[in-house]
Amino acid sequence: MSASTDLEGRWSLVRGTPVYHRAREVADAPVILHLHGFAISGSYMVPTASLLADEFTTYVPDLPGFGRSPRPDHVLTIPELADSAAAFLDAVGAERATVVGNSLGCTVLAAFAQRHPDRLDRAVMVSPAGGKQSQPLGRAIWQLVQDTPREPPSMATVAVPDYVSFGVVTTYKLFVAMTQFPAFQALIEVDKPLLAVLGVRDPLLPPAARIKEVVRQMQVEHLTIAVLKDAAHAINYSHPRETADLIRGFVRGEPLRSTLEPVDGRSPVAVISRGP
Structure with missing residues (x-):
C-alpha cells in the first residue's frame, strides 16, 4: 500500500481566471483529475489524492467560485463547470485524464464525459449525488443534514468555512442544478470504463438493498461498482486508503472482482464488475 505524498499548492490561469489547485507531476504517468463536491473546496479530496500521487500525475483544483479560486461574474452551470475542468487540463498541459468526482463532482464529471469525451480516459464516481434520488429540494437538504453526523468530526473543519464563504444565493442556485x-444515468451512457464507489451509510443514495438490486439488473459492460460497508458520503475524506486502492487498480486496468457479500464477512469493500 502506498504512503501519502505531499501535493504542492499552485495557481494556474484558466480562461483568464486564476484557479487554485494542488498538484504533483510524475513523468510519463497517467493523469488523475479530482473534482470536489458541492459548495466546498478540493481540500477534502487530498487524503485520497495524496495516496495516488506517487504513481500518477495528480491534480486537485478548486473549480472557479469554489475554495480559493475567485468567483466568476455568475453562478456557473453544470456544463460550464465541466468546460472549466477541460480548460484546467489545457492550462496544466494535460491532454487526457482519469476523472474522479465526489458528489457534485460526479455531476460535473458526467457533463465532462458528454462534452469532452476525447479528454476522458476513465471515470470514477464516488458518492454520486443529484437526480431523482435528491428531489424535491427539501429532500436533498434533509439528506445532507442526515449525512453530517455520519462523517468524521474533522470533516467539519474542512467543510464549514467553505460552505460559509460560498454564499446562500450561490448555494441555492447550484443545489437546484445538481438535483x-x-x-449516474448520463455517465453510464458514455462508453468509457466507469468505477462507482458507493457508501452503504450514504443518505443521498438509495438503501443498500436497492443498490444491489439495481446493479444486478444493469447490463452495462464497462461498469464496476464498489460498495464500502461503513462509509457515508464524503468517502474520499473518510476512507482514503480503500478509495485509493480501488482507483489505483482501476486505472491500471486490473479487474476488481469479488461478490457483493465477501466470503470472509470482514472485508470493508464489496465489488461487482460488469467488465470483461
Whole structure:
C-alpha cells in the first residue's frame, strides 16, 4: 500500500481566471483529475489524492467560485463547470485524464464525459449525488443534514468555512442544478470504463438493498461498482486508503472482482464488475 505524498499548492490561469489547485507531476504517468463536491473546496479530496500521487500525475483544483479560486461574474452551470475542468487540463498541459468526482463532482464529471469525451480516459464516481434520488429540494437538504453526523468530526473543519464563504444565493442556485441533473444515468451512457464507489451509510443514495438490486439488473459492460460497508458520503475524506486502492487498480486496468457479500464477512469493500 502506498504512503501519502505531499501535493504542492499552485495557481494556474484558466480562461483568464486564476484557479487554485494542488498538484504533483510524475513523468510519463497517467493523469488523475479530482473534482470536489458541492459548495466546498478540493481540500477534502487530498487524503485520497495524496495516496495516488506517487504513481500518477495528480491534480486537485478548486473549480472557479469554489475554495480559493475567485468567483466568476455568475453562478456557473453544470456544463460550464465541466468546460472549466477541460480548460484546467489545457492550462496544466494535460491532454487526457482519469476523472474522479465526489458528489457534485460526479455531476460535473458526467457533463465532462458528454462534452469532452476525447479528454476522458476513465471515470470514477464516488458518492454520486443529484437526480431523482435528491428531489424535491427539501429532500436533498434533509439528506445532507442526515449525512453530517455520519462523517468524521474533522470533516467539519474542512467543510464549514467553505460552505460559509460560498454564499446562500450561490448555494441555492447550484443545489437546484445538481438535483435536476441525472449524473449516474448520463455517465453510464458514455462508453468509457466507469468505477462507482458507493457508501452503504450514504443518505443521498438509495438503501443498500436497492443498490444491489439495481446493479444486478444493469447490463452495462464497462461498469464496476464498489460498495464500502461503513462509509457515508464524503468517502474520499473518510476512507482514503480503500478509495485509493480501488482507483489505483482501476486505472491500471486490473479487474476488481469479488461478490457483493465477501466470503470472509470482514472485508470493508464489496465489488461487482460488469467488465470483461
